[in-house]
Amino acid sequence: MQKDQFLTRRRMLLAGAAALGAAGSAGVVLAGGAEESAPHAPAPLSGPQARQALKSSAFRLQPLTDDGPPRAAPRRLKVRTEPILRISGRGRHMMLTFDDGPNPDYTPHILDTLAKYDVRAMFFLCGECVVENKKLVARMADEGHVVGNHTWTHPLLTTLDRREIHDEMKSTSDAIEESYGERPQWFRAPYGAWNRAAFQLGAEMGMEPMAWTVDTTDWMTPGTSTIIDRVESGAAPGVVVLSHDAGGDRSQTVHAIREWLPHLIDSGYHMTVPPRRL
Numbered sequence: 001m002q003k004d005q006f007l008t009r010r011r012m013l014l015a016g017a018a019a020l021g022a023a024g025s026a027g028v029v030l031a032g033g034a035e036e037s038a039p040h041a042p043a044p045l046s047g048p049q050a051r052q053a054l055k056s057s058a059f060r061l062q063p064l065t066d067d068g069p070p071r072a073a074p075r076r077l078k079v080r081t082e083p084i085l086r087i088s089g090r091g092r093h094m095m096l097t098f099d100d101g102p103n104p105d106y107t108p109h110i111l112d113t114l115a116k117y118d119v120r121a122m123f124f125l126c127g128e129c130v131v132e133n134k135k136l137v138a139r140m141a142d143e144g145h146v147v148g149n150h151t152w153t154h155p156l157l158t159t160l161d162r163r164e165i166h167d168e169m170k171s172t173s174d175a176i177e178e179s180y181g182e183r184p185q186w187f188r189a190p191y192g193a194w195n196r197a198a199f200q201l202g203a204e205m206g207m208e209p210m211a212w213t214v215d216t217t218d219w220m221t222p223g224t225s226t227i228i229d230r231v232e233s234g235a236a237p238g239v240v241v242l243s244h245d246a247g248g249d250r251s252q253t254v255h256a257i258r259e260w261l262p263h264l265i266d267s268g269y270h271m272t273v274p275p276r277r278l
């Protein structure tokens with residue numbers, strides 16, 4: 001019975017996604033009201049505003065069914081059945097995400113480029129890299145970036161049992177808290193391979209599941225110009241861009257962002273991150 005309800009709901013979501021797909025939009029817009037009681041994706045923030053908002057109690061993530069003041073972590077969240085693929089809000093807002101780091105060879109260059117243009121991004125970190133690169137994680141905190149949990153060893157979660165998934169997620173949140181100063185409030189499954197346990201455990205640990213809209217395919221090292229083209233042709237309001245600052249030779253990623261980031265800014269895009277709830 002419950003499974004049938006789940007499937008019906010899922011079908012509705014997919015039907016909604018198909019309709020949106022026809023309009024040229026990839027993925028499910030969770031913020032569009034597809035799920036009546038679902039928490040919304042983060043409202044847009046960008047540039048200096050984002051930095052200011054970190055200290056502003058006036059701003060908060062669109063709730064979580066609760067208009068009260070921010071609660072102490074870990075918040076227990078509603079268990080989703082699909083990850084968030086896009087951000088909500090009007091206007092030319094996009095979100096940049098970088099996975100698998102931090103990495104001492106590539107992450108500093110990406111941080112330098114983001115700083116040059118006064119842009120904040122999300123970094124989905126692996127615990128085993130966090131403990132090796134604590135200073136880079138601290139730099140992310142200092143420069144207003146938002147970090148998420150990307151497991152400890154980057155396994156395919158669908159091959160693990162619940163206890164193993166729990167340990168991958170929990171140990172990474174612990175390591176992030178130690179270096180970043182806060183527990184992560186976002187989780188991304190390696191390879192985009194989600195399962196029910198990942199959604200449930202993420203919700204228990206106060207983390208929303210975040211996927212992406214546009215994959216730069218930088219992990220295939222297709223050439224700097226191909227990466228630039230993927231980002232610029234995929235640019236649209238609400239898009240979440242996936243890049244990688246670790247996991248292989250990421251020099252193409254480093255070179256590409258130096259090109260595509262100013263191009264997007266010149267095109268009127270504002271790069272946003274979710275607010276940190278302190």
Ligand SMILES: [Zn+2]
Pocket residue numbers: 099100150154190191
């Ligand atoms: Zn990854």
